[in-house]
C-alpha cells in the first residue's frame with residue numbers, strides 16, 4: 438500500500454527490491470510518475486517478507502540505509518524486527534498532531550531503564566535510522582549470545598548479561614509528521630497546504646524544517662525555564678524552527694515524551710540529534726556530579742566532544758536533568774548540513790554505536 442510521499446525509489450528501498458523489478462511487476466507504473474497514496478502495488482518478492490524467519494535471516498540486516506528514511510519505513514521495519522526477534526516489545530505511547538502512532542520499543546528486562554529517542558527535529562531523520570540500527574544490533578547479539586566490543590574501554594559487553602540489568606527503551610521517531618513533511622513536502626491537496634507553505638516562507642522545499650507540523654519546535658517545549666527560552670528566541674509565531682509554542686507541552690508529541698519519561702523513571706536518557714559530533718551533558722547546574730565524567734566516557738567511546746552548554750532552555754534533556762537530577766544527554770551526531778545525506782550513515786553509525794553501548798552500560 439503506497440504511503441503519502443512515497444516514490445518508486447523509496448518503496449523499492451524499503452522492501453529491498455530493485456526499482457526496475459518494481460516497474461516490471463507493476464507495468465502501469467512508469468519512472469517519474471506520481472504515485473497516489475493508498476494504491477496497492479505488487480511486490481516483486483520471491484517470498485513474503487514477513488514470513489517466519491530462519492536463523493540465516495539473523496545475519497541479514499533489516500535496518501538498511503539505502504534511501505531517505507521515513508515513517509512508513511519505520512513501521513515496516515518494526516514489524517520485521519519483531520517477527521525476527523519476538524522479545525522486542527513495541528508500545529504506542531501517543532499520537533502526533535496528524536494522528537501517527539509514536540512508538541517505543543523495549544528490549545531487556547533489568548531494573549535500570551535507559552531511554553534513547555530520535556527525530557525530535559524533522560530534518561534530523563537520519564537519527565531514527567541510527568536508533569533502529571542500534572536496537573537491531575542489540576537484538577541480534579542477544580539472540581546469538583554474542584558480545585559487543587566497546588573499543589575505548591577494551592571491554593566485550595555481554596549483551597545477554599546486560600539485558601538482565603538494563604531495560605532499553607527506544608523512541609525512534611518523536612516527530613513523524615515533521616519527518617514526512619521534510620521528505621515528501623506538501624501536495625496542493627494537503628488540507629494545510631497554504632498554511633504550511635506560508636509558514637515555510639513561501640517555499641515548497643521543506644528540507645530545513647525542524648518543527649512539528651504545527652510549526653512548533655518540540656525540543657523547545659519542555660517545562661525547564663521555558664519562559665526564558667521564549668524571550669531568548671523572540672519568535673512571533675509558528676515556523677520551520679525555534680518557536681517554543683504558546684505553552685510548555687502544548688504539542689502532543691512533546692506531551693507524549695513527557696508522560697512516557699515520567700512513567701518509566703529512566704536512569705539515563707539520550708536524545709539523538711544532528712549535527713556537530715558533540716555531546717551536551719549539563720543544565721544550569723541541576724546535573725548530577727558524575728555527569729561530566731559520564732559525558733567524557735561517551736566522548737571517548739565515540740570520538741565526539743563533550744561540551745558544556747549555556748544559554749539554552751526548555752529542551753527535553755534540560756527538563757529531564759532538572760526534574761530528576763539524573764544524567765541526560767543530547768548527542769549531535771555526524772557533521773555537515775541537515776538533513777545529513779544517507780550516504781554518511783555507516784560512518785556516523787560506527788561512532789554512535791560505540792557511544793550508545795557505553796551509555797547503556799553507564
Ligand SMILES: [Zn+2]
Pocket residue numbers: 557558561710711
Ligand atoms: Zn536537533
